[in-house]
Amino acid sequence: MRFLGYTLADPTTPIPEPTPEMFAKMGEFVAEATKAGVVLATGGIAPFEEATKVRYADGEFTVIDGPYTEAKELVGGWALMEVRDKAEAIEWTKRFLAVAGGGESTIRQVYGP
Amino acid sequence: MVSSELVTGSQTHTAIETVIRLESSRLIAGLARYAGGDIGIAEELAQDAVVAALEQWPREGVPANPGAWLMTVAKRRAVDLFRRNRELERKYAQIGRALDAEVDDGTAALDRVVADDIDDDLLRLIFISCHPVLPVQARVALTLRLLGGLTTAEIARAYVVPEATIAQRIVRAKRTLSAAHIPFETPGGTQRPARLSSVLEVIYLIYNEGYSATAGADWMRPDLCHEALRLGRVLAELAPDEPEVHGLVALMEIQSSRIGARTGPSGEPVLLLDQDRARWDQLLINRGLAALARAEALGGTRGPYVLQASIAACHARAFRPEETDWARITSLYSALAEVSPSPIVELNRAVAVSMAFGLAAGLALVDQLATEPSLRNYHLLPSVRGDLLLKLGRAAEAQAEFQRASELTSNTRERELSAQRARTAGAQTEESSDNPGR
Numbered sequence: 001m002r003f004l005g006y007t008l009a010d011p012t013t014p015i016p017e018p019t020p021e022m023f024a025k026m027g028e029f030v031a032e033a034t035k036a037g038v039v040l041a042t043g044g045i046a047p048f049e050e051a052t053k054v055r056y057a058d059g060e061f062t063v064i065d066g067p068y069t070e071a072k073e074l075v076g077g078w079a080l081m082e083v084r085d086k087a088e089a090i091e092w093t094k095r096f097l098a099v100a101g102g103g104e105s106t107i108r109q110v111y112g113p
Numbered sequence: 114m115v116s117s118e119l120v121t122g123s124q125t126h127t128a129i130e131t132v133i134r135l136e137s138s139r140l141i142a143g144l145a146r147y148a149g150g151d152i153g154i155a156e157e158l159a160q161d162a163v164v165a166a167l168e169q170w171p172r173e174g175v176p177a178n179p180g181a182w183l184m185t186v187a188k189r190r191a192v193d194l195f196r197r198n199r200e201l202e203r204k205y206a207q208i209g210r211a212l213d214a215e216v217d218d219g220t221a222a223l224d225r226v227v228a229d230d231i232d233d234d235l236l237r238l239i240f241i242s243c244h245p246v247l248p249v250q251a252r253v254a255l256t257l258r259l260l261g262g263l264t265t266a267e268i269a270r271a272y273v274v275p276e277a278t279i280a281q282r283i284v285r286a287k288r289t290l291s292a293a294h295i296p297f298e299t300p301g302g303t304q305r306p307a308r309l310s311s312v313l314e315v316i317y318l319i320y321n322e323g324y325s326a327t328a329g330a331d332w333m334r335p336d337l338c339h340e341a342l343r344l345g346r347v348l349a350e351l352a353p354d355e356p357e358v359h360g361l362v363a364l365m366e367i368q369s370s371r372i373g374a375r376t377g378p379s380g381e382p383v384l385l386l387d388q389d390r391a392r393w394d395q396l397l398i399n400r401g402l403a404a405l406a407r408a409e410a411l412g413g414t415r416g417p418y419v420l421q422a423s424i425a426a427c428h429a430r431a432f433r434p435e436e437t438d439w440a441r442i443t444s445l446y447s448a449l450a451e452v453s454p455s456p457i458v459e460l461n462r463a464v465a466v467s468m469a470f471g472l473a474a475g476l477a478l479v480d481q482l483a484t485e486p487s488l489r490n491y492h493l494l495p496s497v498r499g500d501l502l503l504k505l506g507r508a509a510e511a512q513a514e515f516q517r518a519s520e521l522t523s524n525t526r527e528r529e530l531s532a533q534r535a536r537t538a539g540a541q542t543e544e545s546s547d548n549p550g551r
Contacts, residue, residue, distance in 0.1 A: 035232075036135070037346030040396060080396075082339065087131040098177070112373045112394050 003089040005096070005107045006078040008045060016101040029099045030079075038081050038092055045076035080110070129170045133163050136180045137262040142234035144187055145241070150297025152241060152259065153287040162187035180231075235260075236351040237297050239344075243312040246293050251286040252315045254279050260347075261340050271337050272322065309352075313361050313418060316344050320365050324372075325524075335372055342369055349404070359408035360418030366401030367425040370394040382530050386434045398429045417453040420445055439469035456485045460497060467501055476501045492521035496531060503538050512538035 016022075033039045049067035056062075079096070083089045086109070093105050140162065144155035162183040176182040242255045257263045257271075265283065269276040300308040323337025345362040352358050374392035377383050405426055408419045415423070424445045431437040446462035459482055467475020479498050488494045499514030512535050519531035 035347065035350040037343040040400070082343070084134075084336075084339070085131075087127045088135065091128065091131045091135060113392050 001083055001085060001089075002040070002110045002112070003081045003083060003086070003107045004078060004110050005081060005089065005093050005105050006045070006076065007100070007103055007105045008048065008076045016103065022099070022101060025099050029096065033079075033081075033092060033095075038083060038088075040080040040082050042079040043077065045078060047075055125171055129167065129175060132175055132179045133166060133183075134262045136183055138238065138260045139180055139231050139235055140183050140187065141259055142238040143184055143231050144191075145238055145297055146234050147188065147191065150237075150241065150295065151291055152238070152297075153291060156259070156287075158187040158191055159183070161190045165190075232351055233299065235347075236299050239312055239348060239351070240299060240308055241290060241295060241297055243308075243315040244290060244295055245307065245311050246295060247286050247289055249315070249318065251282045251289075252311070253318055254282040255286045256315050256344070257319065257340065258283055260344055263340070271334060309355060309357065312348070313357060316341050316348070317361060317365075317418075319344070320368075324368060325527075338365070338369055338372065341365060349407075354411065356408040356411040356413055357416040357418045359404045359411070360416060360420075360422045363401045363404035363408060363422035364418055364425055366397045366404060367422065367429050370397035370401065370429065380526060382526055385428065390432060390434075393429070401429065402426060415448065415452070417449060420449040420452065424449075437468070439465055443469045456482055456488045457491070457493075460488070460491075460494060464497055472501050472505050476505065490521055492518045492527070492531070494518075495521065496534075499534065499538065503534075503541070508538045508541040512542060 030039065030042060051066050053064040054061065055064070081089055081092060083092065086107075089107050093107055097103060097105060137159065140159045141152065141155050144158050145152050148154040148158070165186050166179075166183060170176075239256070239260060242259050243252045247255070254265075254268055257268050258265065263271075265279045266276050269279045272279070319337055320341035323334045323339075323341065342362075342365045345358070345365050349358050349362045370393045371385070371388060373394065374388040374390070375383050375385075401422065405419070405422050408422070424442055427438050427442050427445070443462060443465040446458060446465050450458045450462060460479065463475050463478035463482070465475075466478055476498070479494070479501060482488055482494060483498075495514040496518040499511040499518060502508075502514060503511035515531050515535035515538055519528045519535060522528050522531065
């Protein structure tokens with residue numbers, strides 16, 4: 001089963017300021033999760049302020065560029081996990097958040113092509 | 114923040130069981146070292162720690178480092194056993210002495226659970242579970258139990274055998290290892306290639322049972338594929354200098370990329386050249402190609418898994434079936450036949466030859482295999498022969514071959530596929546015999 005876990009760093013759910021120690025610990029955590037055969041792919045997400053929204057309704061496209069708020073720049077991250085069940089995805093997400101020091105992650109099952 | 118009231122008792126229970134399952138193989142591996150390599154004792158101690166966790170964690174919460182917690186409790190338990198009965202088995206005594214001092218100073222043992230050591234222990238556990246002294250089926254069961262953390266019931270379900278059979282296999286395997294005094298070590302030197310080859314064989318057997326189930330109603334059991342792939346990925350990080358490990362991972366990643374495409378809407382098999390390649394999983398293909406590149410970068414002679422992965426890569430790289438580089442596949446099969454000669458490799462080579470150099474050339478090779486005793490009951494021999502004959506317009510002979518193929522397989526889906534092909538060939542026979550009369 002595959003799950004996408006992501007932390008969008010949406011200003012409405014603040015995350016702690018990253019420190020060099022946190023980055024080091026996070027590197028170790030990602031290595032551990034890769035070693036366990038769980039992480040298929042992972043990466044960062046650019047700040048919410050740089051996001052662009054594309055909408056399509058009533059036959060018309062609307063492209064809306066950020067910034068949307070005055071919130072400070074926050075980056076997010078994502079990981080595509082391969083696990084046996086949802087409970088494992090939750091456990092790995094807990095471990096991720098413990099290393100991050102707080103915040104909120106969303107996990108959603110993803111389906112193959 | 115989600116309030117704790119929203120977390121129900123059953124959620125807590127599931128979460129705890131999941132943590133335990135994730136920690137299980139590393140816990141047993143770490144304990145096996147202390148138990149002088151006796152994995153039976155290691156598993157018992159681990160089980161005691163798990164019982165303690167199931168009692169305490171629901172009340173006190175899951176500790177920050179659950180792996181170290183379980184390890185400490187298991188070690189204390191070993192010491193208790195030792196102190197309570199000093200006449201107990203020699204092995205308990207051995208662990209007891211090693212741990213007595215260590216656990217006396219409270220939680221100091223926690224700090225000694227060094228990740229790197231556990232990695233080494235995990236690799237040792239893989240090697241001992243796949244030890245050639247055990248029958249192959251026992252190696253498979255033990256590996257799934259100890260490294261995969263699967264229950265005997267789950268293993269039994271996956272292999273469609275009674276649970277008691279699997280339990281027996283595991284008990285006997287542990288006894289055999291203990292009686293043979295198999296050391297808990299990472300084999301080196303001249304032993305290593307054969308021992309590694311046994312490990313790879315076990316993982317690939319698990320994979321293949323999932324990819325092409327030998328019995329039962331489903332053609333595939335993806336859970337077994339995922340388990341084998343996970344074991345392979347873990348092994349690749351534990352033994353990163355072994356090209357064949359990356360070769361096996363590459364092979365499994367690429368084969369897995371086709372899982373979604375190789376069954377039709379009602380679960381029927383779809384053959385490689387008929388698959389909708391848009392449904393191949395590009396993420397897994399890329400991971401497979403990366404693993405293959407890692408194997409090739411290590412150099413050395415290409416072993417059987419690197420060669421099979423290279424063949425799988427040829428298919429993966431072709432966006433359309435007609436773009437397949439069959440000449441390259443033929444030469445890769447020739448190289449494979451040299452490093453691991455087998456009639457099945459020859460059969461596959463014959464298929465590649467028929468695609469690269471013509472049906473007649475392929476059929477000639479298949480016919481040479483007709484007298485091969487080990488292929489007498491192998492359903493893919495008549496299946497391949499039938500396919501070539503049908504393409505050559507010899508429908509009546511093809512029908513007989515497909516018929517035979519369907520009788521030789523015990524997998525329901527595969528039997529239906531061959532029976533269907535026999536009917537199709539039969540219909541063509543009637544057409545050709547009808548036409549001249551009109």
